[in-house]
Amino acid sequence: MHVVVNAAMSADGKLSTREREPIAISGGTDFDRVDGLRADSDAVMVGVGTVLADDPSLTVDDPDRIAARRGRGKSPQPARVVADSRARTPPDARVLDDEAETYLLVGERTASEKVERLDRAGATVIATGQARVDLPAGLDALESRGIDRLMVEGGGELIFSLFDAGLVDELSVFVGPMVIGGRDAPTLADGDGFLEEFPDLELIGVERMDGGVLLQWDVA
Ligand SMILES: NC(=O)c1ccc[n+]([C@@H]2O[C@H](COP(=O)([O-])OP(=O)(O)OC[C@H]3O[C@@H](n4cnc5c(N)ncnc54)[C@H](O)[C@@H]3O)[C@@H](O)[C@H]2O)c1
Numbered sequence: 666m667h668v669v670v671n672a673a674m675s676a677d678g679k680l681s682t683r684e685r686e687p688i689a690i691s692g693g694t695d696f697d698r699v700d701g702l703r704a705d706s707d708a709v710m711v712g713v714g715t716v717l718a719d720d721p722s723l724t725v726d727d728p729d730r731i732a733a734r735r736g737r738g739k740s741p742q743p744a745r746v747v748a749d750s751r752a753r754t755p756p757d758a759r760v761l762d763d764e765a766e767t768y769l770l771v772g773e774r775t776a777s778e779k780v781e782r783l784d785r786a787g788a789t790v791i792a793t794g795q796a797r798v799d800l801p802a803g804l805d806a807l808e809s810r811g812i813d814r815l816m817v818e819g820g821g822e823l824i825f826s827l828f829d830a831g832l833v834d835e836l837s838v839f840v841g842p843m844v845i846g847g848r849d850a851p852t853l854a855d856g857d858g859f860l861e862e863f864p865d866l867e868l869i870g871v872e873r874m875d876g877g878v879l880l881q882w883d884v885a
């Protein structure tokens with residue numbers, strides 16, 4: 666499976682404010698590029714922290730891109746994936762609407778009532794891992810369902826864990842023209858952080874956009 670992480674951060678590296686309020690860091694050009702990346706992916710993934718904070722739809726907006734997917738014999742919308750260890754995704758979350766297929770990766774200790782409730786809300790629930798979702802096993806399960814190209818939109822906890830597990834192939838970061846600040850504001854990679862061995866990145870693209878800059882890296 667090929668995994669692309671894409672996110673937008675402020676010039677000081679924050680994904681949102683300390684109150685985790687949704688905030689547009691990207692401008693129109695970058696949001697359109699993100700729509701194109703979604704359209705090129707088999708699935709779009711976030712952590713449940715992002716579902717609870719932003720209630721994203723994770724769907725492709727541009728009708729031409731939706732038509733092109735159909736033309737390539739794909740479903741009109743990429744699938745959606747939420748890493749959700751304790752099954753906290755609200756049954757009325759937008760990721761569970763009828764626009765696209767949705768996989769919820771939950772921990773194996775999740776109460777069966779919660780799993781059944783999300784199942785009734787239309788999700789395909791995959792249980793793997795104990796306290797937290799086992800990401801390598803979860804991504805293998807997705808691959809066995811035909812997901813070969815996965816785009817990850819965040820947030821910082823999930824992105825760190827994917828790097829920690831060595832699962833990221835590409836990183837695209839839009840650095841927007843603003844300072845958010847706050848020691849408790851989410852950053853691009855949170856979690857426990859690395860101490861000794863840091864993932865190596867190879868810069869493959871730099872582009873001015875929306876008053877900021879898009880940086881693209883391959884992960885060594
Ligand atoms: N600017 C951007 O591009 C962007 C993108 C996405 C999210 N955000 C922002 O990020 C914030 C949410 O990020 P966050 O870091 O709090 O949450 P997150 O979206 O990274 O979700 C973290 C949750 O995912 C679940 N999870 C399951 N398995 C996991 C694993 N193995 N490792 C890590 N998490 C696992 C856990 O329940 C964990 O609490 C929000 O404020 C949102 O607005 C910004």
Ligand SMILES: Nc1nc(=O)c(N)c(NC[C@H](O)[C@H](O)[C@H](O)COP(=O)(O)O)[nH]1
Nearest residue numbers: 673688689690691719721722723724818
């Ligand atoms: N690329 C990008 N630029 C931003 O400035 C920003 N705030 C996000 N945030 C990602 C986050 O996951 C959002 O929740 C989804 O971008 C919303 O997705 P929808 O439009 O609802 O599908 N992403």
